[in-house]
Each structure stands twice: as C-alpha cells, then as structure tokens.
Amino acid sequence: MANFEIVDPRADATIHSFRAFGYDIGAAIADVVDNSISAEAQTIDIYFHWQGKDSYIWIKDDGQGMDDEKLKIAMRPGSFSPDTERKPKDLGRFGLGLKTASFSQCRILSVKSWTKYSGIAQRFWDLKYVEKENEWRLQFGLGPSATALNLKNGSASGTVVIWEDLDRLTKGQSTEDARSRRKFNDTIAKVEEHLGMTFHRFLTGKNKLTITINGNVVIPWDPFLENDVATQVVAKSEILPLGDKKPATATAYVLPHHSKISDELYKKSGTSRGWTAMQGFYIYREDRLLSSGDWLGLGFKKEDHHKLARICIDLPSALDEEWQIDVKKCTVIPHPSNAVALKRLADATRARACQIYRHRGKTVARGVKNSTYVWDQKKKQGKHFFAINRKHPLIEALLKTKQPTTEEIRNAIRLLEETVPAECIQQVQQEQPDSIAPPFEDDTTKLLELAIATYNSFIKENSKVRSLAMVSNIDPFDRYPEVIQSLREKINAH
Numbered sequence: 001m002a003n004f005e006i007v008d009p010r011a012d013a014t015i016h017s018f019r020a021f022g023y024d025i026g027a028a029i030a031d032v033v034d035n036s037i038s039a040e041a042q043t044i045d046i047y048f049h050w051q052g053k054d055s056y057i058w059i060k061d062d063g064q065g066m067d068d069e070k071l072k073i074a075m076r077p078g079s080f081s082p083d084t085e086r087k088p089k090d091l092g093r094f095g096l097g098l099k100t101a102s103f104s105q106c107r108i109l110s111v112k113s114w115t116k117y118s119g120i121a122q123r124f125w126d127l128k129y130v131e132k133e134n135e136w137r138l139q140f141g142l143g144p145s146a147t148a149l150n151l152k153n154g155s156a157s158g159t160v161v162i163w164e165d166l167d168r169l170t171k172g173q174s175t176e177d178a179r180s181r182r183k184f185n186d187t188i189a190k191v192e193e194h195l196g197m198t199f200h201r202f203l204t205g206k207n208k209l210t211i212t213i214n215g216n217v218v219i220p221w222d223p224f225l226e227n228d229v230a231t232q233v234v235a236k237s238e239i240l241p242l243g244d245k246k247p248a249t250a251t252a253y254v255l256p257h258h259s260k261i262s263d264e265l266y267k268k269s270g271t272s273r274g275w276t277a278m279q280g281f282y283i284y285r286e287d288r289l290l291s292s293g294d295w296l297g298l299g300f301k302k303e304d305h306h307k308l309a310r311i312c313i314d315l316p317s318a319l320d321e322e323w324q325i326d327v328k329k330c331t332v333i334p335h336p337s338n339a340v341a342l343k344r345l346a347d348a349t350r351a352r353a354c355q356i357y358r359h360r361g362k363t364v365a366r367g368v369k370n371s372t373y374v375w376d377q378k379k380k381q382g383k384h385f386f387a388i389n390r391k392h393p394l395i396e397a398l399l400k401t402k403q404p405t406t407e408e409i410r411n412a413i414r415l416l417e418e419t420v421p422a423e424c425i426q427q428v429q430q431e432q433p434d435s436i437a438p439p440f441e442d443d444t445t446k447l448l449e450l451a452i453a454t455y456n457s458f459i460k461e462n463s464k465v466r467s468l469a470m471v472s473n474i475d476p477f478d479r480y481p482e483v484i485q486s487l488r489e490k491i492n493a494h
Contacts, residue, residue: 012131023104026194031101039063052175065157067118106163110146113159196221201287230256246316252349275307309353374419383437439476
C-alpha cells in the first residue's frame, strides 16, 4: 500500500492565486511579448479595442508559432520548470508567464497559433467556467470576442493572444462614459512607455524588433543617453563575479545636466515618473529590462542631486536564482556576494552625479554673468535667505513712483512670481537643510513695524478686533506670538 496520496489543488481557489501575482497591465503585456521574442518574432502588433465592459486586447506576432500539442503545453499552468535548460536568449523562466500575466488582466484567455508545417491550433481558458466546474478544463476553439475577430494569419507562422472580459480594467464601464474612455487611452500610453523601456535594446539595431500599439510604432527609450556626448561613463563593463557561473557586468553612467540637452529630450529621459524617480540601477536579463530606477535596498535614498546617476547591470539567465528574479520579472534582489561591489559603484556614481548637478545647477541658477536678477541670494550669520533686488529696473521704478497704477503693481507681482529662485532654494535645502533663515529671525523690531503698518491698512475698513485677528493669521506674523502681543498692547494704549 502506498504511503502517500495525491492532493490536487482546487482549480477555483488556484485561479484566484494566479490572479494575485501583482502585475500591472504594462508588465503583463511585456510578459506575453517575452514569449513572442523567444519564438523569434520580428513584428509584434498589439491592439486595444474600446467597447466599455466588452473591451478586449490582442497581441499578435509572426514568430515560429505552435502546433496543437505545443499549444496545449503552453496553456498549462507551470508548463516548464525554472530549472529546465533553455536557449540562451529564451526570456521565459517559470512556465507561468502567459497564464499568470493574462489571468491578472482578464477572465477569458484565447490563443490562436499556426506554424509553417501545421494547421491552426486554438485553445482558450474561461475562468468562470473553470470555477464553475472546479476543474482545469482547457477548451477547444476561442472565446466569443476572439471568434468574432476572425483575425487573418498574415504570416507563414505566428501566434495571437486575445484577452476578453477585462474585469480589472473595464469592469462596469460604458462606451458612453467619456472618463472611462480617457482612462483606457491613458492605459495605452502607459503600456507604450513601458514596452519602449523594457525592450529598448530589441527595438534598435540591424535585426530590430518592431512593436506597434494600435498601429503606432513603439519608440525605444534609452535610459543612459549613451549616444549623447555629454553623458559620462564612470565605470564600464565591471565584472561582478559569483562562483563559477557566468558573471554579471556593470556599467555606470552620469547623464547630462538639463542645461546640456533639449527640453524635449530631458522630458523623455525622465519618463512620466520624473528624473529623481528614475535614478538608480537598471537590471537587464538577456537584454530585457527587468527593473528600472531602483537602489536595490543598498541604503540609498532618491534625492534630487543624485538624479543623473544610472547604473546598468547585465545578468545572464544562469543567475536567475542567485538574483531572486520573480515570476513577473519585475523584482530583483542582488546576491549578497555582489552587494559590496554594487554599493561602491553606486557611491562613486552618485558622487559624480552630485558634482555635475551642483556645478551646473549653480551656473544655470544664476544664468548669464551680467544678467540682472529680481532675487538676490544672501547669507547672514551662516543662514541663507533670498531678497528682492531693489535695484532691479522694474522694482526700482515702482519704488520711485509715488502713486503706482494697478497695472504697474500687477506687472511687478507677476515678475516676482515667475522668477522665484526655486532651483537655488532647493539646492540650499539639499546641501544644508538647516541653513535657510526663517523670516525676521533676528529682526523682530522690523517685523513689529510691518505688523503695525499692516494693521493700519486693515483698520480703514474693519474693526479693531477684526484687523488684529487678520494680522494674527498672516504669515510670518503668526510665527511670532510675542510680536502679536506687542501689537495688541500698542493698539490698547491708543
């Protein structure tokens, strides 16, 4: 008698586990694109169709395709072990990607595939049906929307993946809801940006891959601006050894300061997340970007003066386990043996980035040598403060005018608003966070005089009580209770 029993996982419960891997839609589609690249596709077309709650997405490639038996295997959850030997450029890992990525976004997954030597193979998962029957019943054919599509093959071999019932994206939405449509379009833009980042190395070169979304070609995004003359290489192809396995390599870059590149390139290089968020390590596995803009738990904070620092790590697939690559291929944890080298590299890159940022920042902040500025940066008793330049032509003219017009006052206010030295203030705060002087810190006498003058302007149209209350609630008077008390005593004395 056997000393064990087979305990199959419940299909209805397992489905919900597969749906909870934490994919966002960009990472999910990227996982499907991985399969297309592994199948040696040259063109991948992605289409988002808006139809409210009945919207769907399909991903079509011209790769090698699958016959009936291979498609059945590919649709099985856990179709390959992570220990299975793969081709050097195979982007797969756990044999889960197609299923977990798709199930995270939809409840009906259809796949249509064909090869040069076989007919069309079609299978689909309907998660509602699996839950109802509580069995992993992979159905023949395609889901309802996929069947209606009647997508033409268009190439000698290839595969189409169709997602229907997009409950995470469009559940309960209507074609008449303009806000839902905008959200759907925003999703398309985010996916386009994500794919341009993730596969940028595949989208360039002699035999480059072409990815389109709704007919628009995805543009590759180079995080390191490698072709820009102002980009600096701090370290190149530094070896990160790990036992007798093929090592990872690291190349550290310091990107150009904003003043060295066009506004358009600066905006693109920062992505929708911004430059400060994009600093850090970029981890690649077989040229596919896994993780972007992350200091990998090495103890560094993302600070503005280090935002030019970006470090490329190239991992061979043989180090998947050592670097703890997750199912989504989005999270990477460095092997402890490499931590010291990575920290040293990060320190050197951040230091160089900080030098460039501060040097260029000071130059840009104060502009051309002979320019006249509205704001002056000053220092008193070790404290920094910013004052309006009373010798500025417009300010000087306003001060000399006994009765300035409303338009003249508005012009001066607009000038002050538009020229606030934000970059200088930010730089001082980062370099010497406690060195900015609070207003009137050492001159409460002048502050009291200003409070009295402010009170006198209010009293013309308000009561004494209301005028005092108004002054008490105005910055910077509200920071100094003793000044408000002195003002109250002077008011009561009269």
